[in-house]
Amino acid sequence: MDTRFLESFIAIVERGSIADAARHLGLTPAAVAQRIKALEDEIRQPLLVRAGRSVTPTAAGLGIIEKSRQLIRGVEDLKALATHNEFAGELKLGAISTALTGILPFMLRKFLFDYPKIDLHVTPGQSTKLYHEVAEGQLDGAIIVEPPFSIPKTCGWKxxxxxxxxxxxSEDCTETDPLKILKKNMFLRYDRNQWGGRIADAYLRETRIFPTRQLELDSLEAIALMVSQKVGVSLVPDWLKPWPEGLRIRKIPLPDTMLQRHIGVLWLHASTHANLLRQIVPLLQPKNLSPDRHPVVS
Structure with a gap:
């Protein structure tokens, strides 16, 4: 089977018309239609239904679309390995929400310039989920909170x-003692299902602070907005800017300056892009992103 036929099929499904797919592929609509006819003849099933200028996949087409994408990615990886050029094909990278806004946007221009043959696909998610997707080979790597356990030998970590x-x-809070603040106010809890949230929870238990009025959320941005609106107080990592605009908040440091959330890159050693991930780590370092990217406690 000619993989170019599969590429044409995928392009039509993603763009909804033969004409748009042809423009994307740099072919004539007739050439694309001929490829689809050859593919349908080989599979012995109609793959597309035409309605005017629009095209939609049949049940058989829907059944093979994801496998077709996997085959194309596999061929690209094989070509890269055969030419000793690891820096081509699709790189599947996961990222937590604060990395999506605080790290990735500031490294992409240089990344795309240095690795023009890499097709970067970013999956957002929580650290726990992204960790398992890397370990199971669904992702090549991920920017996540450091796990509360040892990294397995099958993976790398930086x-x-x-x-x-x-x-x-909130900005108008006059109390300066962080422990008194945590004891006396409505507490907006950083989700304990997340590794960063467990750091905050462990600190509360160690200091014997047990909030009676609380709301648990899995979004740091949402917590910051609620604090700004005087809903309550919270214990969170001072994550990389940007933060939501217009916040009226103050950040009060803890007596324990060693209480930190660590962020890093996890990758699967067996990934065809493991060397690439190791090579781009310097691009992800905050000092190399842009000025004023570091967390600042005010």
Whole structure:
């Protein structure tokens, strides 16, 4: 089977028309239609249904679309390995929300310039989920919170930065003692299902602070917005900028300056892009992103 036929099929499904797919592939619509006819003859099933200028996949077409994408990616990886050029094909990278806004946007221009043959696909998610997707080979790597256990030998790990945990309060809060603030106010809890949230929870238990009024959220941005609106206070990592605009908050450091959330890159050694991930780690270091990217406690 000619993989170019599969590429044409995927292009039509993704763009919804033969004409748009042809423009994307740099072919004539007739040439694309001929490829689809050859593919349907080989599979012995109709793959597309034409309705005017629009085209949609049949049940058989839907059944093979994801496998077709996997085959194309596999061929690209084989070509890269055969030519000793690891820096081609699709790189599947996961990232937590604060890395999506605080790290990736500031390294992409240089990354795309240095690795023009890499097709970068970014999957957002929580650290726990992304960790398992890397370990199971669904992702090549991920920018996540450092796991609370040893990294297995099948994976590599490089710490990028450490974010101090701070108490968030509204701008008009006059109390300066972080422990008193945590004891006396409505507490907006950083989700304990997340590894960063477990750091905050462990600190509360160690200091014997047990909030009676609390709300648990899995979004740091949402917590910051609620603190700004005087809903409560919180204990969160001082993550990389940008933060939501217009916040009226203060960040109060803890007595324990070593309480931190660590962020790093996890990758699978067996990935065809393992060497690439090791090579781009310097691009992900905060000091190499842009000025004023570091967490700042005010």
């Amino acid at each position: 710490r990028l930065l450490s974010e101090p945990m701070v108490v968030l309060v």
